[in-house]
Amino acid sequence: MRNNKRVECVGGKTDRQEEISREKTTDGSHSHRRKGFVHIDYIIAIGVIIVVFALSVQFATSFFTPAQEEAQTQTVTANAFSLLSMADFSSSPRVWNDTSLPERIGLYTKAYRFLILVNNTGSSYLNQSQSVINLSNELVNFSFSDLGYSGININSTVVLDDNNRTLSYQISGEEIRFAAIVNASAQRWYVVYFDDDSNFTSRSASVAVTNNLSERIYPTEQINIVQYQQMNELSVSNYTLVRNATSNRDFHIRLRDVNTSANQINYGADEPRRGTVVALQRFVMYQNATANVNQGRLIVQTW
């Protein structure tokens, strides 16, 4: 007889559900138990959406947070590299002060160096009949104009022996003369440094010498150094003004002597206790207050 039953779509229910709900009219407990059943699918869907949303936020956060930190570190590192290049360029403009600030901090200049060989053997004697003896004040002299240089800052001349000791010398016009100490049948090397863009005071001192030998002067070579004059200009300037004119990021610059660890430059703000601080260093040759060329360690920190 079921086949003759009329089937109607009542609220989308099946035949069985219709029978059950008809039963409900006689037995109310069934209808109360089944009411929430039709909404369970939506609850499940909402729950899944919430879970997926939470996972999406977590993934997005883990994606963007290190990228942001890395970008900041790279920016600070680029700024530190730019500062470290101060040993490769002069400041721009070259002459500046607190009223005419630099666009770029620079300390670089060229200096020149050549070697002199003093050979106390018979073939070097001016008087070939003279016997080879120990010489304690052998004249060594040279002229910058004879070497082909003009516009030299002659006061920047530094003479070193092969033990790296600074020797006193006498200036006479464009000529430099100093005393060499060479034992018989020995040879000694002397190094002369000079530049053409500094402003040192004269350190000329008279020397008592005798001229017995001819010396050999080797070709001049150019070296890159950190210039004393530019170091001075930086050290006496106003840090806040320089920072705002150049990078607008805080920094600290130190130039430390390799042998004595004395700070030749100590300029800038104090490093923060927290945050991203990038420190870079390089070794350079620098010029001190008496024009001596020494070994230094240039350290820059920026944040």
Next chain:
Amino acid sequence: MAKRKIFDKGKNCGRKGFVYTIEVLLAIFLVAVTITSLFLQVPEKPQGDIAITKRLGIETLEYLDNKDVLRNYVNSNDAAGIERELDALLPNRLNSNATICERSCTFSGLPVDRNVIVADYYVSGYRTTYLGKKVRVFMWSR
């Protein structure tokens, strides 16, 4: 009496919510898979340390030249001397080796499981002697 089926869909009327739920779950699954595949891999950190190390090597060789020791080593073909100088100047995080060559530089003993950064420095002469050589420095992280 003929069957009177008001529907076909009469039998499926009660399944509407089920289909909708399946559709929603499928859509959520597709979105979740897409977002996961997009954001699962954190962006690769740029290898800035390679450029830093290369620059460090070149600046160190330039410093040795300005210090007037490099050309003497090259003239004497003393690569070990250059390596000693580099050990004192380069950071502790780096290992280094040096070779002196004219045109083609060969060097064995380099690590095969990490990046090796190379820096070349050309030396034309020493005092009155023409050299025409280059110093090649190899650097890698410890």
